Each structure stands twice: as structure tokens, then as C-alpha cells.
Amino acid sequence: MRIAILGTRGIPSQYGGFEKCAERIALCLAERGHEVVVYNSHNHANQKVLWNGIRIVHIHDPEFKFGGLGRLIFDYKCMGDLKKQNCDIILQFGYRSSMLWGFKMPRYISLVTNMGGLEWSRSKYGFLSSKLVILAEKLAVYNCDNLISDSLGIQSYLLKKFRKISQYIPYGADIFNDPNEAALEKFKVLRFKFDLFIGSLEVENSLEIILDGVVKAQADRDFLVVGNCLTKNGKILTNKYKKYANIKFLGGIYDEKELNNLRYFSNLYFHGQTLGKASPLLLEAMGCRSLISANDNIFNRSILGNDALYFQTVEDITQQMKAAYRENPEHNHYLNNNAFKIKNYYSWKNIGERYEQYFYDIMKNNFSNHHDSV
Numbered sequence: 001m002r003i004a005i006l007g008t009r010g011i012p013s014q015y016g017g018f019e020k021c022a023e024r025i026a027l028c029l030a031e032r033g034h035e036v037v038v039y040n041s042h043n044h045a046n047q048k049v050l051w052n053g054i055r056i057v058h059i060h061d062p063e064f065k066f067g068g069l070g071r072l073i074f075d076y077k078c079m080g081d082l083k084k085q086n087c088d089i090i091l092q093f094g095y096r097s098s099m100l101w102g103f104k105m106p107r108y109i110s111l112v113t114n115m116g117g118l119e120w121s122r123s124k125y126g127f128l129s130s131k132l133v134i135l136a137e138k139l140a141v142y143n144c145d146n147l148i149s150d151s152l153g154i155q156s157y158l159l160k161k162f163r164k165i166s167q168y169i170p171y172g173a174d175i176f177n178d179p180n181e182a183a184l185e186k187f188k189v190l191r192f193k194f195d196l197f198i199g200s201l202e203v204e205n206s207l208e209i210i211l212d213g214v215v216k217a218q219a220d221r222d223f224l225v226v227g228n229c230l231t232k233n234g235k236i237l238t239n240k241y242k243k244y245a246n247i248k249f250l251g252g253i254y255d256e257k258e259l260n261n262l263r264y265f266s267n268l269y270f271h272g273q274t275l276g277k278a279s280p281l282l283l284e285a286m287g288c289r290s291l292i293s294a295n296d297n298i299f300n301r302s303i304l305g306n307d308a309l310y311f312q313t314v315e316d317i318t319q320q321m322k323a324a325y326r327e328n329p330e331h332n333h334y335l336n337n338n339a340f341k342i343k344n345y346y347s348w349k350n351i352g353e354r355y356e357q358y359f360y361d362i363m364k365n366n367f368s369n370h371h372d373s374v
Contacts, residue, residue: 005026005091012046028352030052059074176287178260180257195270198259201228
């Protein structure tokens with residue numbers, strides 16, 4: 001098959017979950033003998049036209065000038081270029097441009113859309129913006145017959161709200177087998193003597209609840225917050241907690257080895273995602289054998305099951321901060337079970353093969369439908 005991937009800023013991943021997923025799926029498909037084309041922003045760090053057997057098409061991305069409008073222009077240009085690629089499958093991550101540019105998609109190529117989470121409910125959107133994203137979601141669902149849900153919660157949501165069946169394929173992760181305690185020196189912490197949060201500093205990630213619990217617990221451990229502090233909510237949080245010396249905002253960290261070592265050697269790893277998508281950050285923490293405390297919702301429970309601590313309130317956080325310790329043997333079954341899930345269900349190899357099989361099924365159905373109509 002010849003497969004085009006768009007909807008991200010490009011590969012290798014430098015940004016969020018969609019980029020990481022696009023990178024790993026593209027690598028898996030290329031390794032399995034398929035021709036893969038990925039669209040990259042023109043100012044991406046990777047300027048190669050061929051990367052690990054994947055063809056990279058660089059498209060001018062004016063986001064650095066025009067913000068969100070620039071991203072819409074970038075998407076428009078990517079869709080316009082698709083006619084040149086002679087692809088069998090288009091894999092689109094997200095649906096932000098469906099409202100404006102859906103007409104640019106070649107109708108003779110099978111379009112597959114990974115819908116992501118409940119994007120319209122993110123705190124960064126105002127009233128009007130959220131309404132536009134809701135409309136874009138609706139148009140994407142009705143204009144695409146091949147939908148992917150990255151969580152069972154999203155699959156259920158699409159079926160209930162739109163009566164549309166989607167293919168459940170989660171994100172992936174790998175087992176982290178190379179811990180290096182020396183990596184902690186840069187952050188001035190010791191193994192299992194600090195707690196950790198990694199993610200965007202937005203309301204939907206429950207960070208304020210978590211940090212209020214940390215303050216109330218008065219634990220004698222550092223609490224490291226990894227994520228961009230320059231967002232509106234990030235600035236509010238850094239200002240609110242600046243007087244607490246044990247709460248340290250590290251900003252964004254993009255070195256995978258550094259992140260994995262922090263996860264592996266943390267005492268408690270907090271995951272506050274509430275928006276419905278199966279966050280790659282959660283799976284990566286599982287692969288690093290982190291002792292996880294997650295926001296108690298159906299999306300996180302569908303992945304973690306009984307192999308984690310859960311919180312809803314500040315008091316839950318406070319109690320866990322006082323009582324839960326990574327080195328306590330009673331938590332070993334959590335760590336072992338989560339690592340087993342990553343190895344056997346959520347490995348990137350497994351996820352890539354599921355994408356491939358779904359693409360084959362689509363092409364088989366298209367072939368059958370074509371011959372049935374002849």
C-alpha cells in the first residue's frame with residue numbers, strides 16, 4: 001500500500017501525542033514494506049526528504065506568523081498536495097480543518113481519521129472556538145467512513161452521539177529497560193524521593209487539584225512538574241505555587257531518555273487527563289514501571305484497570321502523598337501488570353500492525369463494493 005499521513009507538524013516527533021503516533025505508525029508500516037509519505041512543516045528540525053525509509057514532504061507552515069490560522073493554511077496546502085501522491089490510504093490525525101478544507105480531500109482515496117479526544121472541551125477554547133470545533137468534529141464524522149478511536153470512551157461517544165462505528169486502536173508505548181540513576185543528577189533529585197507530573201499545564205489535566213493536595217500533604221519530597229509553563233494557565237499555576245520550594249516547574253523536557261528516567265525513578269507519577277483520549281503519557285509511564293495515580297474516569301480506568309491508584313479530590317492526593325511509596329512491595333503487582341499490558345497489548349509493533357490490518361480491511365471492502373456494483 002501507499003499511505004499518506006497528515007494532520008501533525010511532522011516526524012520525528014517533537015511535540016505531542018499525534019506526532020509520536022504518526023512517527024511510530026509510519027516506521028512500522030515502512031518496515032513492513034509499505035510506501036509511506038508524511039507531511040512535515042517546512043521549519044521542522046528534520047529537513048530530510050527521506051527518513052528511515054519514509055518520504056517526507058515539506059510544506060510551508062505559517063503558524064509561526066499567524067498562529068491557529070497558519071495551521072489551517074498548512075493543512076490546506078497538505079491536502080492540495082495529496083493529488084500528486086497516488087495513495088491508497090490517507091491517514092489524518094485530528095479533524096480541525098474538516099470544516100473548511102474537507103472538499104480538498106481526493107474522493108477516490110480512502111480517508112481514515114484518528115478522531116483524538118474531546119477536543120472541543122479543552123479549556124484553551126473560548127465559547128465561539130469550542131462551537132467551531134464541535135462543528136468540525138461533526139463534519140469529520142459524517143464525511144469520513146473510516147474512523148479510529150484511540151480510547152474505548154471515544155468509541156462509545158461516537159457511537160452514542162453520531163451512531164458511527166469506529167475502529168478502536170489505542171496509542172502505543174515501549175518497555176523502558178535502560179534506567180540510569182545518574183540522569184537524576186541534572187534535576188537534583190534522588191531515586192524514589194520525588195513525585196512527578198508530566199503533561200500540558202491546562203485545566204483538563206487536573207494539575208491544580210494535584211498541587212493543592214501536594215501542598216496539604218506537606219511531604220518532605222520534591223514535586224517535579226514537566227510541561228510548558230508559558231501558557232495562560234501555566235503562568236497562573238507557577239505564580240500560585242511559587243512560594244512552595246518543593247514544587248519545581250521544570251518547563252518542557254523533550255529528551256525521551258530524561259523523561260523515562262524521571263518516570264522510572266519517581267515515587268508517585270500523577271496523570272490527571274480528563275478529556276477522553278488514551279494519553280500516550282499514561283502508556284509511557286506504564287512502560288517505565290511508574291506507580292501511577294490517575295484521575296478517576298472511564299478513559300483512564302479502561303487502560304489501567306485495577307493497577308493504579310485513583311484520585312478525584314484534593315484529599316485523595318493528600319492521602320496518597322502520605323501513604324503511597326514506590327518501594328513498597330505491595331505495589332509491585334501494579335507495576336508488573338502494567339508492564340505486561342504494554343508488552344502484550346500496547347507495544348508500538350502491535351499498534352502498527354493493527355493500523356495495517358485496518359487499512360487492508362478498508363481496501364478489501366472497497367474492492368468488494370466496487371465489484372458488487374459492476
